[in-house]
Each structure stands twice: as C-alpha cells, then as structure tokens.
Amino acid sequence: MLSKMKKIILSCIFLLSFIFGKGQFTSATLQASGLTCALCAKSIFTNLTALSFVGNVDTDLNTSTFLISFKPGNEVYPDQIKKKVEAAGFSVSNLVLTFTANGETASQQSHLKIGGTYFHIILAKAKVLSGDVKMQIIDKGYVGIKEYKKLLAGNKLACYQTPEIADCQIPELNNAIQSVHVIIK
Amino acid sequence: MNISKIYIVVFVFSIFYNAVYAQELYVLNDPASNVPAKSLNLKYAGKYVNESFNGHKHLGTRQMLEAGMGLNKSLMIRPSLTFSNMYKVYPDRQLNFESVGLYAKWRWLSVDDIHKHFRAAFFLKGIYSKNNLLFDELTGEGDQSAFQAGLIFTQLVNKLAVSSTFTWQEVLDGERWLKYGGPRNFGYRSFNYALSTGYLILPRKYSNYRQTNFNAYIEILGSRGLDRKYQFLDLAPAVQLIINSSSKLNLGYRFQLAGNAFRMAQTGFNISFEQTFLNAFADKKND
Numbered sequence: 001m002l003s004k005m006k007k008i009i010l011s012c013i014f015l016l017s018f019i020f021g022k023g024q025f026t027s028a029t030l031q032a033s034g035l036t037c038a039l040c041a042k043s044i045f046t047n048l049t050a051l052s053f054v055g056n057v058d059t060d061l062n063t064s065t066f067l068i069s070f071k072p073g074n075e076v077y078p079d080q081i082k083k084k085v086e087a088a089g090f091s092v093s094n095l096v097l098t099f100t101a102n103g104e105t106a107s108q109q110s111h112l113k114i115g116g117t118y119f120h121i122i123l124a125k126a127k128v129l130s131g132d133v134k135m136q137i138i139d140k141g142y143v144g145i146k147e148y149k150k151l152l153a154g155n156k157l158a159c160y161q162t163p164e165i166a167d168c169q170i171p172e173l174n175n176a177i178q179s180v181h182v183i184i185k
Numbered sequence: 186m187n188i189s190k191i192y193i194v195v196f197v198f199s200i201f202y203n204a205v206y207a208q209e210l211y212v213l214n215d216p217a218s219n220v221p222a223k224s225l226n227l228k229y230a231g232k233y234v235n236e237s238f239n240g241h242k243h244l245g246t247r248q249m250l251e252a253g254m255g256l257n258k259s260l261m262i263r264p265s266l267t268f269s270n271m272y273k274v275y276p277d278r279q280l281n282f283e284s285v286g287l288y289a290k291w292r293w294l295s296v297d298d299i300h301k302h303f304r305a306a307f308f309l310k311g312i313y314s315k316n317n318l319l320f321d322e323l324t325g326e327g328d329q330s331a332f333q334a335g336l337i338f339t340q341l342v343n344k345l346a347v348s349s350t351f352t353w354q355e356v357l358d359g360e361r362w363l364k365y366g367g368p369r370n371f372g373y374r375s376f377n378y379a380l381s382t383g384y385l386i387l388p389r390k391y392s393n394y395r396q397t398n399f400n401a402y403i404e405i406l407g408s409r410g411l412d413r414k415y416q417f418l419d420l421a422p423a424v425q426l427i428i429n430s431s432s433k434l435n436l437g438y439r440f441q442l443a444g445n446a447f448r449m450a451q452t453g454f455n456i457s458f459e460q461t462f463l464n465a466f467a468d469k470k471n472d
C-alpha cells in the first residue's frame with residue numbers, strides 16, 4: 001500500500017516536472033582538455049563566441065577554462081558548445097551550466113525541459129529548484145574519459161548507460177532535440 | 186659517430202629538457218593535431234642552403250607557400266606551391282616555379298585530458314616537381330615528384346610534448362621506369378623519420394591572448410634509402426614567436442649530424458611566417 005502511494009506521488013512529481021519553468025541558463029564554466037598553448041585556446045574561444053546564444057567568453061589560459069555568459073532570452077544548446085570545442089580540435093572535460101531557477105521541480109527520473117533540451121537531473125530525492133543552480137553535464141564527451149567511466153559505473157540507469165534517447169522510455173522525449181544528464185553541484 | 190647512438194642520446198636529452206612546458210607547433214614537421222575545423226593556416230617559408238654542385242657554390246633558395254585547411258575536426262588538407270633556384274644549370278640563378286603538392290592528414294586517434302593528449306594521424310602527400318633527379322636525399326618539399334604516406338604520433342604529458350613521424354616515400358620520376366639496363370644512379374624509395382620536441386620559454390604564466398609567446402624547438406630528421414644504400418641524420422633547432430595568438434614567425438637552422446648521402450647541402454637556414462584565420466570557412470549561423 002505504502003509503495004503504491006509512493007509510486008503515485010512520484011508519478012505526480014514526474015508529470016509536474018514537465019511543466020515548463022521560467023528559469024534560464026545565465027552562464028557556464030567550461031574546461032577544455034588536450035591543450036596547453038594560447039593559440040589552441042584561441043581557436044576554442046573563437047568557436048564559442050560564434051554561437052548565437054553566447055554573449056561573452058572569458059578565458060583562463062593557465063587552466064584552459066572558459067567562462068561563458070549567455071545572451072538573455074536565448075535557448076542554450078549544450079551539444080553545440082561541445083561540438084565547437086571538438087571542431088577546434090579539443091575535448092570538453094567539464095561543463096557546468098548555471099541555471100537561474102524559478103521554482104522548477106526536479107525529481108528522480110524527471111526530465112526538465114529547458115529551451116529545446118531535456119535535462120535529466122540525477123538526484124537522490126525530489127527537489128524544488130530556486131536561485132542559481134549549477135548543473136554539470138555528465139554524458140559522454142562532456143567529462144574526461146576516466147571520469148565518464150567512473151560515472152558509468154556509478155549510475156546504472158539504462159537511460160544514462162546508452163546515448164540513445166529512446167532508452168529513457170519516456171514518450172515526451174521521442175521528439176526531443178537532445179537530452180542530457182546532469183548532476184547538481 | 187654511430188647514428189643509432191645519436192638518436193638515443195638526443196631522444197633522452199629531449200625528454201629531460203622538456204620537463205617544464207612544451208609546444209607542438211613544430212617548424213619542420215607536422216604534429217598529429219590538425220588545423221581547427223573550418224580554419225585556414227597560410228604559411229610562407231623560405232629555405233636557404235649553400236648549394237654545392239659541379240664545383241660551383243652559390244646560395245640556393247626555395248620559397249614555399251602553403252594553405253592548410255581544416256575540413257572537419259579530424260581531416261585537413263594543405264595545397265602547397267614552391268619556387269626555387271635550385272637544380273639549375275650554372276650560371277642560371279633565376280627563381281622559377283618548381284613544384285605543387287597536396288597534403289592530407291587524418292587524425293584517427295585523440296585521447297584528451299587536462300594539459301595532456303595522445304594523438305595519432307595518417308597522412309598522404311603527392312608532389313609534382315619540375316626538377317631532375319640529382320641527389321640521394323628524397324624530400325616531400327618539392328625536390329622530386331613523389332608520393333608520401335606516413336604516420337604521426339604526438340604525446341603531450343604534463344606539458345611535455347614529443348612527436349614522431351614515419352614517412353614512406355616513393356619517387357615518381359619518369360626516369361624510374363626507363364629501361365636502359367645497367368646500375369641506377371638514383372634511389373626511388375626512402376624511409377624518412379623525425380622526432381620533434383619543443384618548449385615554451387615565455388611567458389612563464391599566461392595572462393591573455395595578446396601576449397607574445399616564445400617557443401624553442403629541437404627536431405631530429407633522418408632518412409634511409411630503401412633501394413639505394415644511404416642514410417643521414419640532421420638536427421634542426423628553431424625558435425618561434427607567436428604573436429597575438431594568430432601569427433607565427435619561425436627561424437631555424439638545420440645541420441647534418443651523421444650520414445653518407447649525396448645531398449645538395451648538409452646545412453641550411455629556414456625562415457617562415459604563418460597566419461591562422463580561425464573560422465575562416467564557417468558560416469555565421471549555428472551549425
């Protein structure tokens with residue numbers, strides 16, 4: 001009986017989580033890997049600033065870290081950020097997005113739609129998001145190879161184990177442009 | 186001095202000497218990394234040697250233009266054009282069209298980590314040259330009409346970068362297929378190899394993109410004739426200024442450490458200038 005109640009509550013939270021929030025992504029911290037030279041960092045910098053939703057990019061050359069601020073009111077596409085780093089010839093080893101939340105509810109197994117992207121927030125328990133929430137994308141290509149292997153071993157969700165959106169088995173996701181898995185930092 | 190001994194000594198030397206910072210924007214060899222996708226790298230290079238042939242000594246020069254283009258993250262092509270006054274019959278010193286070439290490189294392996302990578306690339310190069318065969322030394326620079334295929338492995342670990350290049354070269358000169366009997370005067374097949382290493386001297390700490398970077402390089406280049414017995418090993422130190430994270434000015438000297446090859450010159454200077462145009466071919470929309 002109790003487990004049935006729990007299921008119903010979770011389902012409710014799950015459904016609620018599809019209600020669009022009004023929060024938005026304001027900035028991101030990206031660490032790139034595979035480079036030490038300033039010329040190499042410049043190619044990443046140039047590619048990132050070419051993205052329509054990117055406003056300003058500050059670089060810390062000594063740590064290959066890029067502080068990206070997004071243009072307000074624009075949808076943010078994490079896969080385009082990743083592709084731009086790869087086109088420059090390098091990889092993303094860490095991408096943390098800052099989401100200014102507005103009461104969005106995140107639960108276990110919830111996919112929060114923000115802009116054109118579904119964010120699967122991996123959480124221990126349901127949570128109402130407020131203020132600035134830092135979300136690290138933990139899918140393949142968004143973290144270092146070693147870290148990804150550790151994350152894979154620690155997260156047995158079928159949805160996370162394969163890059164196929166279909167494996168999430170959530171009808172709403174079938175038409176999704178992209179879905180990423182995030183952890184809240 | 187035995188060539189293999191020199192090879193080992195310089196290899197060990199290069200590893201220990203690079204413990205601080207290293208760069209792989211080599212002057213004479215390519216790293217396994219590519220020109221960024223949709224970007225253009227224009228290079229002018231001038232090579233100057235004291236040419237000594239048939240008793241005449243004079244300054245031989247080759248002027249080279251290259252346009253490296255990143256097609257995508259793992260594939261780049263680079264057409265090249267050279268003019269030279271080498272291989273001329275004395276006293277002709279005219280600088281004329283010498284060769285055209287097309288180089289293509291595919292980076293097939295890339296394992297990245299913070300300030301670290303291991304990359305492997307495969308390349309092909311075809312060269313059409315006007316020159317007649319005169320020397321043992323076979324290059325991909327325009328000396329002979331030739332075809333090259335090779336592998337490059339570049340390792341960057343804790344700011345130490347070492348790159349090795351292995352090239353198989355076939356000379357495609359018409360003379361190769363002439364049937365006139367008797368011994369051949371020239372070799373048509375060689376194995377060229379190189380070990381390149383470099384380090385960033387300035388700045389010690391980065392502050393912005395406009396800072397001028399100063400790099401020093403040591404490259405070891407060797408060649409071994411596969412159908413004609415000769416070999417040589419060269420050492421090529423070079424310095425490089427990178428201005429505004431987009432232009433490179435390279436100055437290098439190359440000299441023979443050991444060898445028994447009949448070459449145009451055993452020493453030479455090279456100067457080159459490169460300009461990178463990031464995103465030169467990118468459409469302005471998101472893609």
